[in-house]
Amino acid sequence: MEDTIAALATAPGRGSIAVIRISGEKARAALEKVFYPKNPWEPRKLLYGFVRDDGGVVDEAMAVYLPAPHTYTREDVAEIHCHGGPVPVERTLKLLFEAGARPAEPGEFTKRAFLNGRVDLAQAEAVMDLIGAEGEAAARVSLDLMEGKLSRKVGELQSALTDLLAETEAALDYPEEDLEEMMKPALENRMAALQGELQKLIDNANIGRVALEGFKVVLAGRPNVGKSSLLNALSGTERAIVTAIAGTTRDTLEETIDIRGLTFRLLDTAGIRETQDTVESIGVARSRRAMAEAHLVLVILDGSEGLKAEDQAVLASLEKGKGLVVINKGDLPDQMEDGELQKWAPDIPIWHVSAKTGEGLESLKDALYRWALPQPLGSAGLTHERHVLAVKAALASLMRANAALDGDMPVDLLAMDLHECWEHLGEITGQVYNEFIIDRIFEKFCLGK
Ligand SMILES: Nc1nc2c(c(=O)[nH]1)N(C=O)[C@@H](CNc1ccc(C(=O)N[C@@H](CCC(=O)O)C(=O)O)cc1)CN2
Numbered sequence: 001m002e003d004t005i006a007a008l009a010t011a012p013g014r015g016s017i018a019v020i021r022i023s024g025e026k027a028r029a030a031l032e033k034v035f036y037p038k039n040p041w042e043p044r045k046l047l048y049g050f051v052r053d054d055g056g057v058v059d060e061a062m063a064v065y066l067p068a069p070h071t072y073t074r075e076d077v078a079e080i081h082c083h084g085g086p087v088p089v090e091r092t093l094k095l096l097f098e099a100g101a102r103p104a105e106p107g108e109f110t111k112r113a114f115l116n117g118r119v120d121l122a123q124a125e126a127v128m129d130l131i132g133a134e135g136e137a138a139a140r141v142s143l144d145l146m147e148g149k150l151s152r153k154v155g156e157l158q159s160a161l162t163d164l165l166a167e168t169e170a171a172l173d174y175p176e177e178d179l180e181e182m183m184k185p186a187l188e189n190r191m192a193a194l195q196g197e198l199q200k201l202i203d204n205a206n207i208g209r210v211a212l213e214g215f216k217v218v219l220a221g222r223p224n225v226g227k228s229s230l231l232n233a234l235s236g237t238e239r240a241i242v243t244a245i246a247g248t249t250r251d252t253l254e255e256t257i258d259i260r261g262l263t264f265r266l267l268d269t270a271g272i273r274e275t276q277d278t279v280e281s282i283g284v285a286r287s288r289r290a291m292a293e294a295h296l297v298l299v300i301l302d303g304s305e306g307l308k309a310e311d312q313a314v315l316a317s318l319e320k321g322k323g324l325v326v327i328n329k330g331d332l333p334d335q336m337e338d339g340e341l342q343k344w345a346p347d348i349p350i351w352h353v354s355a356k357t358g359e360g361l362e363s364l365k366d367a368l369y370r371w372a373l374p375q376p377l378g379s380a381g382l383t384h385e386r387h388v389l390a391v392k393a394a395l396a397s398l399m400r401a402n403a404a405l406d407g408d409m410p411v412d413l414l415a416m417d418l419h420e421c422w423e424h425l426g427e428i429t430g431q432v433y434n435e436f437i438i439d440r441i442f443e444k445f446c447l448g449k
C-alpha cells in the first residue's frame with residue numbers, strides 16, 4: 001500500500017487562500033480527523049467548515065473529498081482550502097501528519113498520476129513545464145504536450161513499427177520463402193518514411209526547446225557602442241549601468257524580455273578590446289564565452305563613429321550564420337561607410353537603431369522573433385533534451401534495421417533493431433523506464449505538485 005501523502009499545493013508564503021492536498025488510502029480518514037464540515041460529507045463537493053485540534057478552532061476553511069479513481073493521482077484525494085498564512089497552513093499540515101499522512105516529496109502527486117497510468121511521462125513533464133512557463137509560447141507548447149500531442153505522435157510511430165515487426169516476423173515463420181523478392185522494397189519504403197519522420201522531429205526540436213527555455217541573445221561589440229543602452233531600451237529598464245566611459249560594463253548581465261509571447265534572454269557583455277586591466281580582461285573573456293553559448297549574437301556598432309579596428313576584430317570572431325549587425329546611435333550623423341562594413345560583414349543582416357530615441361527597436365524585435373522561431377510554434381514536438389536523445393537513439397536503431405535489410409542479414413536481427421527502435425520511442429512516454437530516470441524527472445518538480 002502506498003503511503004498517504006500531504007503537502008501545500010499553492011506557493012509557500014502569504015496569500016489569500018492556501019490549498020493543502022492529500023492523496024492515498026487514508027486521505028478521507030485524515031481529512032475527517034482534521035476538518036469539521038457544517039453540512040454532512042458529500043464526495044466532490046466543496047464544504048464549508050473548520051479545521052480543529054484539541055484546543056479548538058485552527059482555521060475557518062473549505063474542504064473537498066474526491067474518491068478514487070477519478071482524481072489527479074487516481075487515488076483517494078482530499079483538499080483543504082484554508083487561509084493563506086504560514087500559521088494556519090503549518091498547523092493544518094501538522095494535524096494531517098498526526099492523522100496518518102506523511103509529507104509529500106516534490107512531484108510526488110504527479111509521479112503517482114504517472115505510475116497509476118492517468119498520464120504518461122511526457123504529459124507529466126509538461127505539467128511542470130506549464131508551471132515554469134515564463135511566456136505564452138512556453139505555456140502553449142506545454143499545454144499541447146500535457147494534452148497528449150507528443151504522446152500521440154509517439155503512439156503513431158510505434159504502431160507503424162509494430163506493423164513492420166509483424167511483417168518481418170511473418171517472414172520469419174516462412175524461412176524458405178525469399179524475403180528479398182517478396183517484401184524488401186515495401187519494407188525499405190516504409191522504413192525510409194519512418195526515418196524521415198524521426199528526422200523531422202529532431203530537426204524541429206529547437207522550436208519546442210526555444211519556446212520553453214527562451215532564446216539567448218548576446219549583445220556584443222567594442223566598448224562604448226551602446227550595448228548596455230540597448231539592453232535597457234529593449235527591456236524598458238535601467239538594469240545596466242550606462243556611462244560615456246569606455247569599459248563601463250565589467251561582467252555579463254542578463255535581462256529577460258517577452259516578444260510576442262516568446263521569452264528572450266538578453267545578455268549585456270563587457271566591451272571587447274585588448275586591455276591590461278585585470279578585471280576588464282576577465283570581463284572580455286566572459287563576453288567571448290557568452291558569444292559562443294548564445295543562440296544569436298548582435299554585434300553592436302556605433303554608427304556615429306564608423307568602423308574601427310576593434311569592431312573588425314569582433315566581426316571577424318563571429319561564428320557564421322549566428323549574427324546580426326546592429327548599427328546604433330542612429331540619432332547622430334551617420335559615419336558608417338557601407339563598403340567598409342560589407343567587407344567585414346558580408347552576408348550579415350544589418351539593422352539601424354537608436355537606443356536613445358527608440359527608433360528601429362520594434363523592427364529589431366520582429367527580426368529577433370523571426371530568427372528565434374523560423375517555423376510556427378505549432379510544429380514543436382520535442383521539448384526536452386531527454387526526448388531528443390530518445391529519438392536519436394530510435395533513429396540509430398532504425399538505420400541499423402535498414403542496414404540489416406540491405407545486407408540481407410537474418411530477419412531476426414532486423415526484428416531486433418525494429419524492436420529497439422520501438423523501445424527508444426517508449427522512453428519518451430515512459431512505457432520503457434527505469435526508476436532512476438523517473439526519480440530524476442520528478443525531483444525537479446515543485447513541492448505539492
Ligand atoms: N483545486 C485544484 N485545482 C487544480 C488542481 C487540483 O488538483 N486541485 N489541479 C491538479 O493539479 C490542476 C487541474 N488538473 C487536474 C487534472 C485531473 C484531475 C482529475 O481529477 N481527473 C480525473 C477526472 C475528473 C472528472 O472527470 O471529474 C481523471 O482523470 O480521472 C483534476 C485536476 C489545476 N487546478
Ligand SMILES: Nc1nc2c(ncn2[C@@H]2O[C@H](COP(=O)(O)OP(=O)(O)OP(=O)(O)O)[C@@H](O)[C@H]2O)c(=O)[nH]1
Nearest residue numbers: 223224225226227228229247248249271329355356
Ligand atoms: N546619441 C546616442 N548616444 C548613445 C546611444 N546609445 C548609447 N549612447 C551613449 O553612448 C555611451 C556608451 O553607452 P553604453 O551603453 O554604456 O555603451 P556600452 O557598449 O555598454 O559600453 P561598455 O560597457 O563600456 O562596453 C553613453 O554615453 C550612452 O549615453 C544612442 O543611441 N544615441
Ligand SMILES: [Mg+2]
Nearest residue numbers: 227228248249
Ligand atoms: Mg556596457
